[in-house]
Amino acid sequence: MMYENPNIINSLTNDNLTTAKDLLKHYYLSDERPLCVSFSGGKDSTSVVYVVCEMLHDLQKENIPLNKKVYIINSNTLAELPPLLEHLHASLDSIKSYAFDHDLPLIVEEVFPEDKDTLNVQLLGVGMPPPSGTFRWCTDKLKVNPIDKRIRSLFPRGEFISVIGTRKDESFSRSARIEKLSVKGTNLKINDRYPNASNLMPIEDWTTKDVWEHLFKQKNDLVNIDFLWQLYSDASGKDASECSFVAAGGKDIDDGKLGCGVSRFGCWQCYMVRDTDKSLDGLMNSGYNNVDLYKEYRDWYWNLTQQSWEKTRDPYNHRTQVRDLYNKGGEESPKFGMTMPKGLKLQIRKNSLKRLLELQDKLDEEIITLDEIILIQERWLNEGDLQLTAFTHARKHNFKILNTEKVKELRSVAINAREYYKHELLRKPFSNKFAVLTLKRFAVQYIKDPKKVEKKFFPSKEEERHIRKEWKKQTKIEVNKKYNLLITYL
Incomplete structure (x- = not known):
């Protein structure tokens, strides 16, 4: 099931925020399927949540009834970096309160992996080797499967629009994949897991600088942007006051120095980053409590399992x-x-x-x-x-x-x-x-x-x-x- 959208395609402007809101507004009003936002707590998904709220506020100002729910789903791996987990829980609670205070139809959902699929059980019980680029078993077990289970419960017929913060400038391969999944004549992308669902990427053409500029214009009553920026800065091993915006691949578009916009957030035991986890190193050097202990175990386990x-x-x-x-x-x-x-x-x-x-x-x-x-x-x-x-x-x-x-x-x-x-x-x-x-x-x-x-x-x-x-x-x-x-x- 796909929906053509020629009017929006022809009316796109150079204003990235306006474009993103127009896309969301169109599909909120003209497509019967509910919107489902994937929220990780990182900068891109946070920016999408803000754009969604701004779009809903615009409809309120136009006296257009908000008759359709917007789901915001977070998949908690139960193994997140400690400061991100703290930020994530605070953000989910804040979004719930914000929706209630402003009468927005936001439904916040947090899902978890089944006990048999947790990182601890898979690594220590099953004996799964640390995940790699060719054997990335962790994503399905920790994130995709819990979301799928909740999606099937919320939308038994699999009819929804998944709103995600994927951007083309994150990598060349991601840009190519976005183009490949694009549905001709629409702003939607193919959802390869649900035939009756579609993906919508309202900020797909934004740069990292666009994302941070958008977030810095917001107030902290929805998500604590100052704390989020500090997290990215610390994970990059830099002082937030010295960080600059960066584009894809870590290329600074301001003064040639590596900035803070490319930090990774995820499981504290992430082995996809192979030998060393620079985000853990950055957080440890910034003085976060006990990160050195997490890092010590992570590095010990990695070295132990990387023998022949x-x-x-x-x-x-x-x-x-x-x-x-x-x-x-x-x-x-x-x-x-x-x-x-x-x-x-x-x-x-x-x-x-x-x-x-x-x-x-x-x-x-x-x-x-x-x-x-x-x-x-x-x-x-x-x-x-x-x-x-x-x-x-x-x-x-x-x-x-x-x-x-x-x-x-x-x-x-x-x-x-x-x-x-x-x-x-x-x-x-x-x-x-x-x-x-x-x-x-x-x-x-x-x-x-x-x-x-x-x-x-x-x-x-x-x-x-x-x-x-x-x-x-x-x-x-x-x-x-x-x-x-x-x-x-x-």
Whole structure:
């Protein structure tokens, strides 16, 4: 469902603010679909919220009834940089109050990832490797999926206009993508997730300087712009009084110096920025409380997980437990036919949880919840943690592990698996062919469902050595011996 808008296209002016308001006004009045604003708390989405409010105030002055709601949705990853999280919560509360005081039809929504999808559970429980440009799993789990769930609840037929603060001058690739998604004859863009929805980018032609100039003209009764600018300045490692506006790529359009408009905000554990997080560095150098502690853990975890596959990854997958073979690039790839690496080693995750809990004690604020720890323990148990180590660590850091049905279930499986491991598996003549952890993994899976273990992959010591040798050499190594699976011995 698309809507043509020839009048607005022909009446665009050089006044960016007027153009943005005209676009929003047109679709608010002429399109039956509600507007849904994506609000991250950063400069671009904040500017969009101000433009929306200005447009609604203009309609009020014209005595035009505001009969349609405008939704403002924020996706809280539960892992934001501390000062941004403070700013974000204050902004959401302020927008709600502003809407009530000025009789604006704004509905503020905050969504969160499910417990099983949080960064803590995915990194420490599932063992997902830190996200990268080619494996950016975090965006869907932490942001997109929670928004999708709420969108489906608000708009069952998927009919809405998503108002976003994407701008062409952010990068060449983003500009190209905007052009590609543009719907000919309209100001709308294709929404590739919902066929009945459209995207509207009212500030797509604005520069970074335009955004900040617009924000500086506003009052702080909607969002604290002074604090937002200070955040960007500090994250850039600069004094706010010395910062200048910058265009895309960090090119200063005033005096040639790198400015403060390109700072990144997001998860304090963001690994998309790879080796070092300059925003964390900037905030730390600006004196924000405890940022040095966050940075210390972040850098420690990054360095720990960036060693080679044979040192950090597991051939075992605790969800499907099948052996997957590398097939990217076809048979010409030197890795073709190698065993695909699975999650990070269990010991790495145990060490990381221990250190994260120590960090939480130092911070005296919550960065991991009991619900997350229970999910982490459930996944660890599936991988052979018969001693329920996550619970042990948690109790040492003042968590009370109540005897809920889920906890009872985990303890029961662990007890039965320990008995099976000790009195059955260890007494088998083949037990020395398998690592202790592999036998424990098998014990858990056998206790949970003995009928399914036949299709699962439990490598012998020799087979795992072969797999890690392939990973080290980064090429498939042919062998004559056919390795047996543990199940063939039973």
